[in-house]
Amino acid sequence: MASSSFAAASHLLYPAALVGSSFAPRRGRPAAAVPALRRCRRRAARASAAAELNASAGAAAAAVEGGREFDFKGYMVARAAAVNRALDAAVPVAYPERVHEAMRYSLLGGGKRVRPVLCLAACELVGGREPLALPPACAVEMIHTMSLIHDDLPCMDDDDLRRGQPTCHVVYGEPLAVLAGDALLALAFRHLADPSSYPSDDLHPPAPRLLRAVAELARCIGAEGLVAGQAVDLESTGLADPVSLDRLEYIHLHKTASLLEASVVLGAIVGGGSDDQVERLRRYARCIGLLFQVVDDILDVTKSSQELGKTAGKDLASDKSTYPKLLGLDKSRQFAEQLLCDAKDQIAAFDPAKAAPLLHLANYIAYRQK
């Protein structure tokens, strides 16, 4: 039933060319995703008849899955604090001070640190020591921040506020905002590639792994990844006709999922994960990236501005294409259910205790109320 409307999703989510890394070409593994998908769809079909995505169902699922109590909130708070300390140390105020202040203003201005936490969790999941993943965790957050700084520029989205604070170019001026973004982009790679960023001389990933991580980050954020998503998104806004489902998915998979993919893949690589583990986590990230956007679109039409803490119905009022507009609300919910299920399938083979953070992150994204 549901599968026909999800056809676009499945071929974009699991194209062979996108799943393999340049280092470990996948040999026939993309096919392995398909049985999981089918199994998931049957389960999703049963589930969607019984329960709708709502807060209580989410809470119940979160408590039961994983087989034990897991303090998700405590986990997130502790990891975010560790990441914040590492970011603070990674960008000292050096000469010229104003450039570094602008970088720090945007980088340390708060946020949930979802990407770095994904990176740390993926590293632990494959058996790596968590401190090993702090440099890549910082790198993905630097890239995320840099993309927000450039995105907020008057020539792009032209936003004056981000998380309730004036944006970088409002505080420091446009030229410095461009430079601070560029400097964060460079620093992300330097921090990731430099063995001295890691806990100690004898505890850093071997050079081939670090090179593989650098190549993954480069691919995920460049013209094949994040930049492609931003470019197609910019080109698609303000069009009279709604964009196709294919294009909407392309935008979200590149603009949002790419950097989530980099986060878990980098964590798994520095943690010493096998190719198979890396690919499972890659698919997990692509699912939750898309899931995030589908849920965003659903919340925009179902919640009030007060509940969301931002203007509701904005997508409807503007010409922005959304899943509810293209699929309808019911099918959008089914799609979200399927994506959540797919994401969980990818981490089902891991030790449940170690997989708990990623499981709860997926639930958190699916069942959030704003």
Place this chain on the structure above:
Amino acid sequence: MAFSALFLSPRVSVPKFSPSHLPNPKPHHLAFSIRCSSSSSSSSAAAASFDLRSYWTGLISEIEAELEAAIPVRYPEWIYEAMRHAVLSGGAKRASPVMCVAACELLGAPRAAAFPTAAALEMAHAASLVHDDLPCMDAAPLRRGRPSTPALFGVSTAVLAGDALFPLGFAHVIARTPPALVPRPALLRVLAEIARAVGSTGMAAGQFLDLSGAAAGGEAEVLLVLEKKFGEMAECSAVCGGLLGGADEDDAAALRRYGRAVGVLYQLVDDVLMEDEEGVGSNGRSPGKMRSNASAVRALGIDRALEIVEELKDKAKSELRRFDDKCGERVLPLYSFVDYAVHRGFLVAGAGAGAGGNEV
């Protein structure tokens, strides 16, 4: 003049050169009384017979081919087209890549080891130029005599193209550097070097200091802007080439100091020539548009500027002495870069050179 043979050498005829520039290069060194070092060693005397122009132009065509292959056109095409325009639109001297290849060859390694990194250096450089041309920065409608990337593709595409060039260069280095020629740890160091050179204490710092008017300050400030904006990149090119060629720590450190001196030297001489020709630079740059917001020469005074030119020239050459015996003739390209930076015996430009390159 020991170096006249360098720029008057009629040995090569490269169709890529704009013919009007070729026959009689203006002998700038006469007009400016930039003194030729009288203490030429045997190596720098030999450098006079080294044909830098054919070495350079030969490398340019290989570097262009590397860049051409490194930036394909895929969906979304307009981003790739903007990236290609920024990197491949012609007129670039490819000085960073040439320096990188020469430093790699100095140590006896095949140049194939250095080409992917040479391309990445040029992409990182192009990325900074694209952002430099944005309306909120220098607002330059032209670059090398052609429409700048923001002017041709729009501001938002230009921002994104710049953001995409940097990672593409990194991916290219990792995917294309032959593993048999370069050990993986050396490659990692090369990537960290490039990231450092363009980052918050390198080129980005130089851009910021320039924008904030530091170049109008005292001698230390003026030289710092030149070091950050131009010295860092040349230093990075030389040290990356050395690392790719298997340099030990001492050799790498010497190449680092050499590259930095040559980068600053080139810009300072450029400023001297621009001052003298009332805004028309050594490479036919149009008046009024300079890569630095303030002229170093105006701040330093012409006499002091010429003194510093001499000091930098001696400094750069003295860093090369250690290679004289062990590297033989392979050190000649590096000596001749120093002389070229001072004397500009010929015009270097890639395909379709109109106005000359606007940067090292």
